[in-house]
Amino acid sequence: MSAPEFDHPDVVLVPHGPMLLRGVGSVQDADGTVHPVERPVVALCRCEKSSRLPWCDGTHKVIPR
């Protein structure tokens, strides 16, 4: 049984989805507002249609690709 070193990237681009960020303290949005982060992982909107930017709210799923 091997004990491998696993990939564990800090930034993950989800196909047709948000950008996941691990272990960050704060995020500045496009308007310059800084949002504190209290979660181990956050999802940043990449479709720019979220109702709660900079965070993903799942809206990308209802936008035709």
Place this chain on the structure above:
Amino acid sequence: MRLPKPRGPLSEWLVARLAGAGVTGAAPDAGSWDDECLSLWTLHELSFRGFEDGDDRAEWDPALLGVRHELETALEGRLRARWTRTDRAGAVAPHEVPAALEALVAADDGPSIADHVRRHADRDQVLELLRQRSVYHLKESDPSAFVVPRLPVRAKAALMALQFDEYGDGDPNRLHSHLFARGLEAVGLRAEYGAYVDDAMTENLEMNNAGSLFGLHRRLRGAAMGHLAAFEMTSSLPSRKMVQGLDRLGLAGPMSDYYDEHVEADAIHEHLALRDICGTLAEDEPDQAGEILFGAWTCLDVEARFATAFLSGSEVA
């Protein structure tokens, strides 16, 4: 929580036995599906928070474990029969599990309670929905917590990341079940654990029993994680509709805050559950691939059955 009101001969026997009423002899057969569901719900609850008027030692009482085994076997058989009747229950390669989960969720055509709440439901219907949902939301994420020690390394780490967020990231005020309790209080409902179990619809009890069954059995770890993934993948957008409906009805405040938190949290959790938990579990334990899909489909199916029953009771289906 106090012992629930019996709904038939089996739950009557069970509740009397848990209350230490000197009941002996074999358990009677359940008198109805309702009686069966409440009995299994009660037996499972012994492994969660238990009953203030029930004997804690009953959790490992061999006679009650025998009853629980029979009820769980019947439930699992029913859930598996529904799954194999679909045309989706074929073999799936481990690396295909995330895509297959996305396809299952995309094909879900169950009725949406959140749509109803957003546009049409009146205040009484929403309060009744919250009473029903409280059966699960006051123990939110607890069934999945039993699965942690049963997972391989990558899935375990990812489940802990998800659960840590469910449990408030270390802040008791942000624990999801606590947010829901504060929401219940704010809309004038009872917030204590198990407050509305006596009002729970049979379909709701079955939905809860399915989640507990998967969480409590190591053998069913794949189904538990598939169930979690489907739950998270179908939460973010409906939660936003719940917020809109609650706001429309003047119920903004802590209850809409609870759903608001899920818009953001579950938009993260669904990716953790899909790839980091279910995807890696299927790679590391290929025999779990089909089980993951079974659990995911069951999550969608029991919610659809509950939604159908709930909405027909609200005379809108």
